[in-house]
Amino acid sequence: MCRLFVGADPALWHTRTRSMRLSGVSTSLRLEDFYWTVLEEIAGRDGLSVGQLVSRLHDELAFAGGVDNFASFLRVCCGRYLHLQAVGAVPRDLAVPIRSLDAAAILAREAAARPVEA
Numbered sequence: 001m002c003r004l005f006v007g008a009d010p011a012l013w014h015t016r017t018r019s020m021r022l023s024g025v026s027t028s029l030r031l032e033d034f035y036w037t038v039l040e041e042i043a044g045r046d047g048l049s050v051g052q053l054v055s056r057l058h059d060e061l062a063f064a065g066g067v068d069n070f071a072s073f074l075r076v077c078c079g080r081y082l083h084l085q086a087v088g089a090v091p092r093d094l095a096v097p098i099r100s101l102d103a104a105a106i107l108a109r110e111a112a113a114r115p116v117e118a
Helices: 033-045 050-064 072-085 102-114
Strands: 015-022 026-031
Touching: 015 033, 015 050, 026 033, 026 072, 033 050, 033 072, 050 072
Parallel strands: none
Antiparallel strands: 015 026
16 A cells, blocks of 8 residues: 555655745745645636745735644645545536535535534
8 A cells, every 4th residue: 555655756745945035025935846736726627826826825824813724724825725626526627616516615615514513
């Protein structure tokens, strides 16, 4: 089982640091190349650069209350995007913008599918 993951191209976990401006502050983010590639795909669906996408995510997250580790948040965003594609909630057709999807409906379906805790 592990060979499927261990045998992958090591370039996927190579890290890259990108400088950008978030809320008017110059900063840098360090993520694995795999995540930068996924962020490029997400951004491209809506005609954004990665910097524009990350800035929007940062601003909306700050408005919602923020997060302690923004890089971790971005990794989870990438994982959620790929999972939502796998379950059919986000079309695999890259011509369909993310902004055109009904986020409330997708989130409601996810919430309904979660197991109820005892």
